Amino acid sequence: MLSTQTRTIVKATVPVLEENGVTITKLFYKNMLGSHKELLNIFNRVNQAKGAQPTALATTVLAAAKQIDDLSVLLPHVEQIGHKHRALQIMPEHYPIVGENLLNAIKQVLGDAATPEIINAWAEAYSAIADIFISVEKKMYDEAVWPSWQPFEVVSREQVGSEIVEFTVKPKPASGIDLDRLPIIAGQYLTVKTHPSRHQNQYDALRHYSICSASTKDGLRFAVKLETEKDKPNGLVSEYLHKDVSIGDELLLSAPAGDFKLDEKLKNQNEIPLVLLAAGVGATPLLAMLEEQVTVNSKRPIIWIQSSFDESSLAFKKHVDEALQKASNSKKIVVYTESQSRIDDKFLKENVPAGADVYICGSFNFMQSMIDHFAVLKHQQDAIHYEPFGPKMATVKV
Ligand SMILES: Cc1cc2nc3c(=O)[nH]c(=O)nc-3n(C[C@H](O)[C@H](O)[C@H](O)COP(=O)(O)OP(=O)(O)OC[C@H]3O[C@@H](n4cnc5c(N)ncnc54)[C@H](O)[C@@H]3O)c2cc1C
Ligand code: HEM
Numbered sequence: 001m002l003s004t005q006t007r008t009i010v011k012a013t014v015p016v017l018e019e020n021g022v023t024i025t026k027l028f029y030k031n032m033l034g035s036h037k038e039l040l041n042i043f044n045r046v047n048q049a050k051g052a053q054p055t056a057l058a059t060t061v062l063a064a065a066k067q068i069d070d071l072s073v074l075l076p077h078v079e080q081i082g083h084k085h086r087a088l089q090i091m092p093e094h095y096p097i098v099g100e101n102l103l104n105a106i107k108q109v110l111g112d113a114a115t116p117e118i119i120n121a122w123a124e125a126y127s128a129i130a131d132i133f134i135s136v137e138k139k140m141y142d143e144a145v146w147p148s149w150q151p152f153e154v155v156s157r158e159q160v161g162s163e164i165v166e167f168t169v170k171p172k173p174a175s176g177i178d179l180d181r182l183p184i185i186a187g188q189y190l191t192v193k194t195h196p197s198r199h200q201n202q203y204d205a206l207r208h209y210s211i212c213s214a215s216t217k218d219g220l221r222f223a224v225k226l227e228t229e230k231d232k233p234n235g236l237v238s239e240y241l242h243k244d245v246s247i248g249d250e251l252l253l254s255a256p257a258g259d260f261k262l263d264e265k266l267k268n269q270n271e272i273p274l275v276l277l278a279a280g281v282g283a284t285p286l287l288a289m290l291e292e293q294v295t296v297n298s299k300r301p302i303i304w305i306q307s308s309f310d311e312s313s314l315a316f317k318k319h320v321d322e323a324l325q326k327a328s329n330s331k332k333i334v335v336y337t338e339s340q341s342r343i344d345d346k347f348l349k350e351n352v353p354a355g356a357d358v359y360i361c362g363s364f365n366f367m368q369s370m371i372d373h374f375a376v377l378k379h380q381q382d383a384i385h386y387e388p389f390g391p392k393m394a395t396v397k398v
Helices: 004-035 037-041 045-050 052-066 071-087 092-113 116-143 236-244 280-296 317-325 345-351 364-376
Strands: 150-161 164-171 189-194 205-210 220-225 250-257 274-279 302-308 330-336 357-361 384-386
Touching (some): 004 037, 004 052, 004 092, 004 116, 052 071, 052 116, 071 116, 071 250, 092 116, 150 220, 164 236, 189 220, 189 236, 205 220, 205 236, 220 236, 220 280, 274 280, 280 302, 280 317, 280 357, 280 364, 302 317, 317 330, 345 364, 357 364, 364 384
Parallel strands (some): 274 302, 274 357, 302 330, 357 384
Antiparallel strands (some): 150 164, 150 250, 164 220
């Protein structure tokens, strides 16, 4: 239990941290990754370049500082981050490295203002926060459907949209995984550990990919969009998977993770419709959810809404149609942004029934704008579920 004095000091320093939070975390990453090069095998260096992870960490540290009187209110956020940490195989021994470097960065940025009392209070607070993460993550490691990184073989590759390739993988015998007994929760993601050789890269690169089918009959399926941005190098791992990974190759995967899943208690009823709202490659987890829903209860009303640039980039057309055919009450709407207006509150008002349970997946901008539109429509907040393909905290206002 943190002392009253420690909690008072931590709360009193929140405004200073708010002012310097992003500078502190950027310095923290620079120092930590400079002195612990082995961590470059875990952290996504493009996220560092873009500042996404530093913002997420700063937000979380501030949220923790504000809630220092009762850290249990952070638990839902810790669980969500814990899934990512477990998927990336972050271990308890990593926490002191982060703690030491975070405190050093605070000292460096605040200079004389960082008195020994302040530093000690933050050391205690960090330790309390780290203990919560470690205990939440221990449960996740215990419950993971396979330990650590296990070898899988690519058994099929299929182009499922102009920029999207679907991979089907099966566990290699050395993994000891029995595919037929693997519990799959639609909405969860796999994490792939790769070692792309581009630009003499010496480090592993880890990325998450959503499982795109509820069935494991032919293997585990995930689909990858080739990430391209004007005037930027192509995405490291998506380019590697698209160009260099073929049938027969091995991929190392950590066990499915994530808390994006259908509301269990609504699957078997037929009054509250399921709305699946996808943009681009964001269709991946939603397709698995669609398949799961029609397998469990095909009578529940389902509305599938998919936004895509044009017809050639529309992903999973065949798979979506096959799954929707099994539903007795379904509607499919496709919006091509090349020629139609984007999805806005008017569109959502017309097409999403009030009270529907809604699952959204797509780019950050897409998801943030959908969340904002639903807020305008006063759609029940706990009926909106979403999965950004990047740090989730950046989308959430804590
Ligand atoms: C929970 C979750 C589920 C996901 N599911 C899927 C999925 O099902 N399918 C899928 O395709 N993706 C999915 N993703 C995204 C995926 O994990 C990767 O982030 C994505 O494939 C990009 O990785 P990359 O290595 O190819 O790109 P990175 O190398 O990480 O680059 C990302 C982007 O930055 C640009 N870039 C490269 N270098 C720089 C630079 N120096 N400065 C600025 N920009 C730069 C690249 O062009 C690229 O567009 C998911 C992510 C999460 C968190
Ligand atoms: C209490 C301490 C920590 C906090 C508050 C924290 C917070 C976060 C947050 C908010 C995210 C983004 C989650 C998301 O994607 O939604 C994240 C991701 C991540 N964390 Fe942590 N974390 C902590 C400890 C650690 C440790 C000890 C390590 C390993 C050294 C680590 C490595 C990572 C990595 C690799 C990611 C993925 C993002 C990327 O690759 O850029 N974290 N963490």
